[in-house]
Amino acid sequence: MLRTDVIVLGAGMVGVSAALHLQQRGRSVVLVDRRGPGEETSYGNAGLIQREGVVPYPFPRDIALLARYAFNQLPESNLHWSALPRIAPWLLRYWRASTPAEVAKTARGARPLVERCIIEHEALMAPAGLLGLVRRTGYMRVYRSASALEDALDKQRVDREVYGVNFEPLDAAKVAALEPHLKDTIAGGILMPDPVSVSDPGALVNGYATLFEQRGGRFEQADARSLEAGRDGWIIGTPRGPIAAAAVVLALGPWSDDVFRPLGYRFPLGIKRGYHQHFKALGNATLNRPVLDAEFGYLLAPMTRGIRLTTGAEFALRDAPPTPVQLARVTPLARDIFPLGEKAEPAPWLGRRPCLPDMLPIIGPAPSHRGLWFNFGHHHLGFTLGPVAGRLLAEMMTGEKPFTDPSPYRAERF
Ligand SMILES: Cc1cc2nc3c(=O)[nH]c(=O)nc-3n(C[C@H](O)[C@H](O)[C@H](O)COP(=O)(O)OP(=O)(O)OC[C@H]3O[C@@H](n4cnc5c(N)ncnc54)[C@H](O)[C@@H]3O)c2cc1C
Missing domain, CATH: 3.50.50.60 (FAD/NAD(P)-binding domain)
Structure with a gap:
């Protein structure tokens, strides 16, 4: 043996x-x-090495918002009602772990790991000869309404104050200067300058x-x-x-x-499923960095296979058949902000984020x-x-x- x-x-x-x-x-x-x-x-992920990712995605605690998620009215989330009996205990624990105090505790726990994420990647990339894969352009969150941008900036200021997360506010002209092929449907954005990304995870x-x-x-x-x-x-x-x-x-x-x-x-290991689909870009359109359409919770990332559209979370059993309804919902929204052409592959990819509450x-x-x-x-x-x-x-x-x-x-x- x-x-x-x-x-x-x-x-x-x-x-x-x-x-x-x-x-x-x-x-x-x-x-x-x-x-x-x-x-x-x-x-199949979005290829982001998230140096800014200290504060976790909390479970919504506002009842009206929760109801909209439960009835699949928001494109960033999809719930399989048939999975509820099995996943409800995990959802309840996630909800309990999403009070402001618990989120702060998680962020304090995450910070020492997140702070070293790029340094530790580079320590492996250098001997592997892979430093050339890294794009040092950060990533951008874009907003279609000025009020949504203002709300997001308020939250970002708190995260900078408490957790040292850097950001740069962008008006529409600055967004256009950084990403000339984004359409003028965008009111402004936030550049997260510290994360890096790769074009083939x-x-x-x-x-x-x-x-x-x-x-x-x-x-x-x-x-x-x-x-x-x-x-x-x-x-x-x-x-x-x-x-x-x-x-x-x-x-x-x-x-x-x-x-x-x-x-x-x-x-209590739960699963947040997510999909991706590659698209060809129309004409000579490109993106210089991943772009999150923050009000709709999907991301466009430039990859070697095309523009990769990744979705938010699907709450379903790990092994249930794929139900890419979120892709269907967000693809027209993505076409509003970027000139996406045809799909680059026939079927979307399904992935599973392994999540403790x-x-x-x-x-x-x-x-x-x-x-x-x-x-x-x-x-x-x-x-x-x-x-x-x-x-x-x-x-x-x-x-x-x-x-x-x-x-x-x-x-x-x-
Ligand atoms: C749409 C989407 C976008 C994301 N974007 C990002 C991002 O931008 N940045 C980021 O940091 N994270 C992102 N994530 C999350 C990230 O992809 C996951 O957290 C990460 O890939 C998990 O890595 P892992 O090695 O734990 O699991 P995996 O990569 O799934 O590896 C587990 C391995 O176990 C193997 N395996 C399973 N069962 C068996 C078995 N019985 N015997 C032998 N082998 C087995 C599998 O084949 C697999 O290779 C994203 C996830 C999704 C779904």
């Missing part, structure tokens, strides 16, 4: 980054995925996985659900035979419960199993946080002093 120090389950941004950090600390690592690296959620994960293999790491295609506790560690079955390790990292993103539930854990990940040791480590639940920010979370986990696993207090992310909080 092959023996290694650590098996990492899941080769999305979170798992690949953890594997690289463990390897950097002298551990032999086998990285396992049933597909290739970076082919699921970490492939899957390629970035794949490039990190290549670096891992070049440095002697081994990638195996196998089903993580075959994981078993052995006498002195963990064993996983692969087509090339079983692999044993003293330690295992669970980084299966939205599928993490497929492994933690059989081991007896009941973490307090919108913080679980990073750290499993409470009841020796050698089992968790790294999942990175919600809207898994692409952003993969490298920094990988560093923190590897420091904890190897007995180094963690760069930040890991207690906000401990499993025992649930």
Whole structure:
């Protein structure tokens, strides 16, 4: 039987980054995925490394707004009523975690990770030869009404004051100067200057996985659900035979419960589904950065395959068939602000954001199993946080002093 120090389950941004950090600390690592690296959620996201993303998306607490969400009247959200009996307990916990005091607590927990997100990405991009993928143009939120812009600026001023989140207000002329192909339906915007973005998120994960293999790491295609506790560690079955390790990292993103539930854990891992569709741009139209149409909750991101339109959240069962109604609702709205041409592929992509109710990940040791480590639940920010979370986990696993207090992310909080 092959023996290694650590098996990492899941080769999305979170798992690949953890594997690289463990390897950097002298551990032999086998990285396992049933597909290739970076082919699921970490492939289809908006490609933003969200240096500004300290304050989480709260669950709406205003009753009138809640009713509009519940009846699918707002394009940024879609609820499957048939899923309610199963997801209601998680929604209730998310709602409870969305009071101003709880949101502030989450933001304090997120800040040390978010503050280092670009630094930790660059520390992997440089040796992988991938720094050229990064676009350092920030991202822009645009508003169609002056009143919506004013409200957003008020909130932004508070976030700057309390959490140090930078922004620049933009009038219509400044929006046009930065993004000349946006239409004049826009009253103004807010530039978030600190985040960076990439034009092919899957390629970035794949490039990190290549670096891992070049440095002697081994990638195996196998089903993580075959994981078993052995006498002195963990064993996983692969087509090339079983692999044993003293330690295992669970980084299966939205599928993490497929492994933690059989081991007896009941973490409230919920799913916010999201879609993307690429469009060709008309004529020579381009975008220099991702643009969020803030009043309608969708984003346009320039990607190698075209303009990627990504949607807000769909509250549904993880494995329910796709229902891309949000794409149908927002595509005409997107055409109002940018000259989108035809679709670049026949069917939209469906992804699943892995979300714990307090919108913080679980990073750290499993409470009841020796050698089992968790790294999942990175919600809207898994692409952003993969490298920094990988560093923190590897420091904890190897007995180094963690760069930040890991207690906000401990499993025992649930
Ligand atoms: C529309 C949309 C836009 C987003 N935009 C952004 C953004 O701009 N910035 C940002 O930071 N985040 C964004 N996110 C969130 C981000 O994409 C996720 O948080 C992140 O990709 C999660 O990474 P992960 O590695 O945990 O999961 P994944 O990337 O899903 O990786 C999990 C891996 O586990 C594997 N797996 C599952 N089950 C098994 C099994 N039984 N055996 C073996 N392998 C298995 C899968 O094949 C997969 O490769 C967005 C998400 C969506 C849906």
